[in-house]
Amino acid sequence: MKFSSSLKFNAVSEWWEEYISYDNLKKYIYQLEKQQHGDRQYLDADLEANESSALIDAADRSNTDLVFVPLLNQELKKIILFYESQEKELLDEVADLEELVEKQEELGLAGGEHYLDDPMADEDDEDDDDSISRSPDATRTRRRKLSSQSRTRGALASSSTNVDEPAPRHRLSISSVDTLDDDDRPSRSPRATIKNLANKLRDSITLTIPDSIWHAKSDYATDVRLLFKRKITNLYISLSSLKSYVELNQSGFRKILKKYDKVTYSELKEKYLHKEVEKAYPFTQASKDRLNDGTFRLLELYSRCVTRGDVVLAKQQLKLHQRENIAWERDTVWRQMIAQERRGENEGEPTAIASLLKKPGPGLFFIPTPLGTIRVTKKMLYKITAGIIFVTLLNTSVVDGIEANRCFAILMFCTFLWATEAIPLFVTSMFVPLLLILLQVIRDDQGNRLNPKGATKWVFSIMFSPTIMLLIGGFTISSALSKTNIDRVLITKVLSLAGSKPSTVLLAFMGVSCFASMWISNVAAPTLCFTLIRPILRTLPPKSAFGPCLILAIALAANIGGQSSPISSPQNLIALQAMDPPLDWARWFAVALPVSGISILLIWLLLLASYRPARSPDGEGNIEIKQIRPTKERFTHKQWWVTIVCLITIGLWCVAHEIEDYVGDMGVIAIFPIVAFFSTGVLKKDDFEQFMWTIVFLAMGGIALGKGVMASGLLEVVDVILRDLVEGYTLYSVVLILSPVVLIISTFISHTIASVLLVPIAKEVGSNLPGNSQNLLIFITGLICSAGMGMPVSGFPNQTAATQEDELGELYLTNVDFLKNGVPASIIATLVIATVGFVLMRLIGL
Known part of the structure; x- marks a missing residue:
């Protein structure tokens, strides 16, 4: 895959303008190539009237680096500014999230006192299903909203709960009762009855002992964990997207410099990469370490809030969410664009029954029918003609011998289809063994006609030679x-x-x-x-x-x-x-x-x-x-x-x-x-x-x-x-x-x-x-x-x-x-x- 296509396929769609302008830089390279060979008067007239085209006009044809380096610097500056703002915002949100987790742990189950009265709960539930499938910018907007709601809940709970009093006994909700329905049902076995009573006693003890918010089974605790799971997951995806942003742009600079050196016979690549790109803020090791540290902190939060300390499981789940997000991005943005282009290219050439019953493009003429309009094309007429030739020759004695006459019909039928290409050439070739066997054309060395079973073995042994x-x-x-x-x-x-x-x-x-x-x-x-x-x-x-x-x-x-x-x-x-x-x-x-x-x-x-x-x-x-x-x-x-x-x-x-x-x-x-x-x-x-x-x-x-x-x-x-x-x-x-x-x-x-x-x-x-x-x-x-x-x-x-x-x-x-x-x-x-x-x-x- 060409890098320009790879860039479009892997980029975050909302950040598209912030990536390296690979196609534009490639276009400037070709303009410099023309100028380098003394063809300034033949340069394309479709360059934008901007600072870059002015540089090309004023450049010395013997030194294209003086033109191309400012263009690279312009792209590099754009990437640095965008990265700095994104990094600061995301790492600040990681710190805020860590603070929220600490406060939630201090608050514990006390926050559930007014949980059923919280109007925000229902609103959160409505967005559970699609939270992971959001783009980074949309995710960030949703994150601020959820953060605000969480602080509101915490404030309400703190104001209504006396810290000197013990945590209140958590009451059973409808969903909690539902989980016990199977055990509460009467059993025919005394052993099952004793087991049910033991389970009830265990659950009642569990519900009366104060528990960590990350391990409790109440509705409130479950929703809190889901809330933080969404927050951590979305932030993890955003940080991963930013890391990918850095890697794609670094590859973009490497690819465009390689093309520039190849086209203009320059040696700019290694010098510019080492002196400019690798020392730029997004591409330094320190920046990469900060992003890695941010993702590691999120991994710890996820294992703490969701997977009960299992770091390996936390890493697996976050990676899964990341892959789902990437797949969603590609499916809903770039693949749809590709599909539209393909449909546009093939417009007017539908296949199978749909092409017969619709009127999507030009044809020789159209035949109205109760089921729709049949579009008659040149290839359709060729197919009909081939069929007529085949049937006619089969029922006409052109050469002596039944087998020879049938083989002549097959030969003329395939020759006509091959010459007109009414169907793909290899499909016509597949007609040959089919017709040779069905029409019993093959004879043995004594001149006797082979039956279909014998003809099949003979034909296929001949085909794979x-x-x-x-x-x-x-x-x-x-x-x-x-x-x-x-x-x-x-x-x-x-x-x-x-x-x-x-x-x-x-x-x-x-x-x-x-x-x-x-x-x-x-x-x-x-x-x-x-x-x-x-x-x-x-x-x-x-x-x-x-x-x-x-x-x-x-x-x-x-x-x-x-x-x-x-x-x-x-x-x-x-x-x-x-x-x-x-x-x-x-x-x-x-x-x-x-x-x-x-x-x-x-x-x-x-x-x-x-x-x-x-x-x-x-x-x-x-x-x-x-x-x-x-x-x-x-x-x-x-x-x-x-x-x-x-x-x-x-x-x-x-x-x-x-x-x-x-x-x-x-x-x-x-x-x-x-x-x-x-x-x-x-x-x-x-x-x-x-x-x-x-x-x-x-x-x-x-x-x-x-x-x-x-x-x-x-x-x-x-x-x-x-x-x-x-x-x-x-x-x-x-x-x-x-x-x-x-x-x-x-x-x-x-x-x-x-x-x-x-x-x-x-x-x-x-x-x-x-x-x-x-x-x-x-x-x-x-x-x-x-x-x-x-x-x-x-x-x-x-x-x-x-x-x-x-x-x-x-x-x-x-x-x-x-x-x-x-x-x-x-x-x-x-x-x-x-x-x-x-x-x-x-x-x-x-």
Whole structure:
């Protein structure tokens, strides 16, 4: 969680204005960053016209500390003044409460003489339930009221009771009688009757002997204890909130100074923290000791007044009240705000039955019904169309054979849903095993239809294959690299060498994006790169061409990186699953790395020619890019452990064929990083739960569909058609025909879905060519599926790039950018695969 969000989530809502203005300080840092790079004329115009903006105007760009330190001092002064007033007030109330406890002990049970006549008693009782759930300020108001009432009661009791006289015998109240009802009832057993009489005698003796107010059982004593319990609890919560206030602000200064040093290349953090923050009144050890002493005194009072001297129990109960108060604060303030934002973001997109019977947002048209108005959307029409296609094909003989015809209906039904994304992609994948089993599509080796029980065992054994284990192993490596910050460390070190020349920086980011996509997936890699380029984008002049050029370059390079390693994307794993025998990593790299490198260089030249990113917006001179500064942190033992495990795993994958007599399959090797990272605590249970399980289920459904096409006999029907189509063509002619078909399909639908549909076709086409060229065509198909990047919806990297906005909320990229550059880039990458890639595949024996 970012610190700004953490601050909002943990702060006391009534004190919000008194915390460090973290977001404003961060905004000033970015303004200083622009000024530091000579872009004063491009500073944002939305800074408030106050002393801070005047400082920025007058500052020397070579020394931003002169500007930022006064801003920090202003925040520090505000925090000191607020803390001093709160501390004095709360500690004074602790002292007053101790005095009240002493007076109440002196008074004892004598204060109950006029208890039943006290009009304040009922008023106190009305507020019992919600006293703990009050904010500190409201609690303090209530505390003063209760303190006044307590003094009033004490005064009344003192004036009506002669101190020389013995304490009066306490009379039984209605509630006291109620506690004895069970014992007073007649019993059938003489022993029970004697027990009841003994209990009555014991109670009567107890009620006649003067007792401590903290141990007596009368209504008056109980209410006094409740009153002091509320007072102590509320004051304890207030002191705890003040301690949290100090800790949050201290973290805020540390975080904002760290960001300032990182952005402006300054070294202010340690100096300011030691000389200013740590010596300020709220953050000194003496102040912390005073607050700790106050809470300890309250703990003693609580054990004295409530838990009969049990300090451990008192501490447990006070901590429980504190947690309840924190939960109440968060539930009623910040979580409600978050929920409102979420409802606002999702407005117009309700789910399930509610979306059918209400009219919350736009739709294609509306149908009135007795139950309400049905909002007809585009996705709803897609779902209806998919159902019509499925039912029609089931009842129409399109191909020979009942099983093959049913499998064809399933294939068309799922393909339509995948292409339109009417429902989530992984949900469509779950239709595959369901329909294969219910429609009895699967046949055994003798051509006999399997019953549902046999089909179930077959389908689920196919779905969880070694390929799926390889995918999970890839997720594990990706998560470990990200969690230990190895990816960021390596990337920033490489980018720091790129310098400040726009063309060099562009190529460096493309190389980093491609390399990162190989190991942390082409889903996470562009997101990481877009985070790293934020400092560069902030310092660019408005309307600079370098911004959109850099964002598009990262997306295109991430797509190319998706073909570079077997675990970088699901389409590669689906291709590996279809190969017989599977390709080892060494031969994959022998083809994919040269192809990816050449594609990156050619796309880089295309972007330079298209955008001319080095030129300034006014056409005069060239822009200078802010250089990325590498991290100074050394590798920890945990980072070395992750690095060693990843290198060993990759090395074993590269020689998987040579050691298959020992490990069986690459999927077994994938278990090694899972065990190594989760057993040593590098990754936790929460990390496992955050894996992209939707992609896992998507791949499982795709594998099941491919095997279902084979087992149903549909592939035999397709084989006859394909044999006629490729008859007389050479292998390379087939490659040239297949390549544009794969490219077009993968441009408009998900890369993974394209591979699910096209890899079985490529395999069957290859089986009909001389020389057993199945693996070659499967390999080419898998690589080209990653090259489809001509549209904003073509793959996750493009989708992420299309949502990037500048500081004014305007998108960096438009559809024209993708059509103008993405389509040529896709064609270039496909041609490289169909030429250089083809030659390399032949050289490695495919």
